[in-house]
Amino acid sequence: MIEYFVQSASSYAGDIDNLFLLITLIIGFWFILTFGILVYLIIRFRRKDGVKAKYIAGEKHSETKWTHYPHYAVIAMDVVIIAVNILVWVNIKQTLPPRDNLVRVIGQQWSWSFIHAGPDGELDTKDDVSTTNDLHLKLGETYHFELQSRDVLHNFAVPAFRLRQDAVPGRTISGWFKPTKTGTFDLQCAEMCGYGHGIMGAAVTVHSAESYDTTMAQIQNGTYESHYQKRMGTKTDLPSNTSQVDDEVSFAVLLASIF
């Protein structure tokens, strides 16, 4: 269901989407059931002259079973959700699989800096490649990230990767992801970080191996053209003002856009 709105471009995006779907099925069932009963009862027991309401205290077992049995079913489904959720969570946040590559992500008011580990796969060595607002990744490699913040809280969020992690000043937070689709995706700061929070974006580009190497070479010899700038350049005049928004947006179109 999430893929319909956002591409899934990392190895664990599917897990999260499936968990989302599972929960949707479970709570959808409960929601429709409960809502249906609510509406049914309201219609069925509307006031009629001469019909007196029943006197039910809801204290006897024969009465309480109507709320208790569904309630046990809720518990059972809760257990399912918890179990599946913990499996997914342990996989994506709690354990770090062996890494192929490393990147340091630094948030500051209001831009992102990325330090790519370079060919040796270690940070703080001579072959590190630093960029601003442009993260370059190689397809299919398991990345570890070291997340830091220079000032306030930021949040390193890439919706296409289903990745979100707060950057907390004073500590380095590690995590991992594995891009599975080439292309350029939005990187957001998803934690309130002050005046410029609304512009604190960056571009994540997932390359095939050759294209990655060319880009890295370009960055190092100075001929690189920022992907983020390019992306922003083409988008600056999208529905930024009302004149661009179709004046005749019909109600049907609006509804259609929702579903």
Add this chain to the structure above:
Amino acid sequence: MSMHGPIATHRSATGVPTGRLAVWWLLASEIFIFGGLVTCFVLFKLNGTPGFEDASLTSVAAGAINTFVLLTSSLSIVLAHAAIEKGDRVKSFRYIWYTIGGGVIFLGIKTYEYTGKIIHGHVITENLFWSFYYTMTGLHALHVIGGMVIMALISFDIRKGHNYQRVELIGIYWHFVDLVWIFLFPLLYIANF
């Protein structure tokens, strides 16, 4: 005792008089305020945050004397309560003022301590230990001052012969202030491990 205020005030479905029940609830919420601060302090201390070794710079003697002063003032306010229950207004009035005197001595020693620390450069921003030191003792001192003011008001009230039960209420509050100090004393003065 004369009946004023709404009838509601004089009901007691729990068996605990309303005033006392309210004071206990107030203290329960105070436990959370001081408890929150103490919890944060302990968390930082156990974490080995730099600066907490400065606990050795606080004067154990001053802290101990202050503990003594507060314990003694607690005794005098509870004696004031015992006296007023026997109807001895004069004695109770005197004991309340002993307690206020204890509060004054406490604040005096506190001021002396603060001055000494600030002269030696241990201001509130020096490190986290001193931030906690001034915040916790400062908040405590505010409670002491508040208690003293209320006590003075009550003392004149009972000399005129009404609201005797309030001696017990302010007493319970004062003991709580004492209790907080009993915990602040080892935290800030003794436990410099």
Add this chain to the structure above:
Amino acid sequence: MSQAAAAVQSDTHAEHHEELSFLHKYILPVDHKIIAMQYIFTGMIMAIIGGYFAYAFRMQLAFPGELVPLYGLVGPGEYNMLVTNHGTIMIFWVAMPVLIAGFGNYLIPLMIGCDDMVFPRLNRLSYQIFLVSALVLIASFFVRGGGFGGAWTAYPPLSSVAEYSLTDWGASLWVLAVALEFVSFLLGGINFITTTMNARAPGMKMMDIPIAVWFIVIAVILFMASVGPLIAGAVMLFMDQRLGTSFFLPSGGGDPLLWQHLFWFFGHPEVYVVLLPTMGIVADIITVFSRKKLFGYRTVLYTAFATGGLSFVVWAHHQFIAGIDPRMANVFVVTTVLISIPLAEMMFSYIATLYGGSIELKTPMLWALSFLAAFLIGGVTGIYLGASAVDVYFHDSYFVIAHFHYTFFPITIIGMFAALTFWFPKMFGRMMNETLGKIHFWGTFIPFNCIFLPLFFLGLAGQHRRIYNYNHFPDLATQELQNIRIFATVSLVVMLIFQLVFIYNFFVSMFKGEKAPNNPWNANTLEWSVPSPPPHGNFKTLPTVYRGAYEYSVPGRELDYWPQNEPSEEN
């Protein structure tokens, strides 16, 4: 107690004191009903401010960069200030004063059958502190640098360092206002609890207390038990801002996460603090309008206890990805998902109450039922966010916004309208206009869904919160998503316009409405046994209670209601 107050109140209750001057009756009242009105009206004025803020920033989102009619240009800093203070106002200055302080003050003494709160002057003081806190908050919008813009959660270091937030005094006044507000509700809360514990009418056993009173008291207890650490935290934050300490600054050895824990240790119980009063009010309304005994009074009560207890061990689900220990997250997932159990049981009991009833869809009943329906959506979508792995995707996205507006809007706005329309005859002695009431209901409820249902889909599309203009994020700047934003904004404007109907109805009915009898809805609880509006001192003779609050349609009785204070006939 001062001589004046003593003189006024020491005489017997049969004689009332109509000679109170305007000043003492309305400006410095000790009467719980007048204080309740003060809270409710202050809350409603703040709701208008909060709604106006919502209008301004929604307009900016729908038409970025355009002048907002009646507001002006919304820049990034202003946008932050608007969302921050919208959240703060709606929770602390609307939900809390109206639902807890307002209706708590009004209902507790009337429903438990006593003449006033146990500490009337403490009650007045807590309102005055509350008023000061509201004024301090409003003042914070006008200081240099503007109002605080660091989100209502005020995470440091953004909130604690002026160089980061760029709102030096705005942030400090915000913290001050919130702290004052907490103190006010602490004092008020002590009053509520002791009143209910000690001042119940003779014969009123624990299980005869109306659910509304029970739930307000449980909410207040939750508030008192959770707010202490945050008051300590607010002191620390204020010192960080003004004295330069570093409780929350890593450079000085502090920790920003500490504030998050302090805040959410309060912040999560706070959700139930505002939820429970509405739940209680709704219980009273649905029993009256379906002429049914509440299904499983004890069960409902115990589920509230369970919810309250559990609410203290779930707070870190707001911080799953905030850099906390991932292993702790598992513990909090379990507790968070478990909290659905008592709430589901409570919901089932409410719905079961309708079974076999004789449902009359008067305006208060419509509000109460719509609360159940809307809160159901809010409740079930909470499961997504309680599951940590899904929260990785949804944290700080519009899904969260949609979820908590589906809880807070029903709680605050729908709950407020339900209670106001239900007790309006008692408060002002006149009936509200039913037709206008229903127009207002549908004009609020339908646009409400149109505002917030689309936001779930924006959240699914990965749209994050608190962004003044999505054009900076190419994936989010598509025309389809923009259409959704415009749709939500237009719905909001429609909803706001329909509130004029309510304001008109409210004030016209207050002065020109049909005179209300003592018990217009044929309800059981004690407040309906006194004249509308109740006189100072409430009861001519203080009542004695003979039975529970929900004895509707008792077999063998001619009337389908049985007031709590009516002696049984067989004696």
Add this chain to the structure above:
Amino acid sequence: MSDAYAHPNYVKIWYWLLGLLALSVVGPMLEIPTLTIITAFGIAIVKSYLVAAYFMHLKFEKKLIWFLLILSICLLGVFFFGTAPDLMMTDGDQWIDCIADKSCVEQRL
């Protein structure tokens, strides 16, 4: 509103408290860390029990009040253990002061 309970001998309690105070001051002088903790906090707990039970008359109070106070302290315990895993993990060494660091100030709008 006089409650019918006998007043305990307050002065005797006070002697006990002073004795414990002396112990808690002397204890740390032996410079054994474990003993310091025991004397400092163990005695604080005993002292607070004495004050609460006798001076505050908790011993003669309804069980309700005990319940209230113990519940408060338990909730603080919950807060402590929920928060401890996070605050105990602080690094603190990756911190760069942005206000001092000119390069990121320039980045601002």
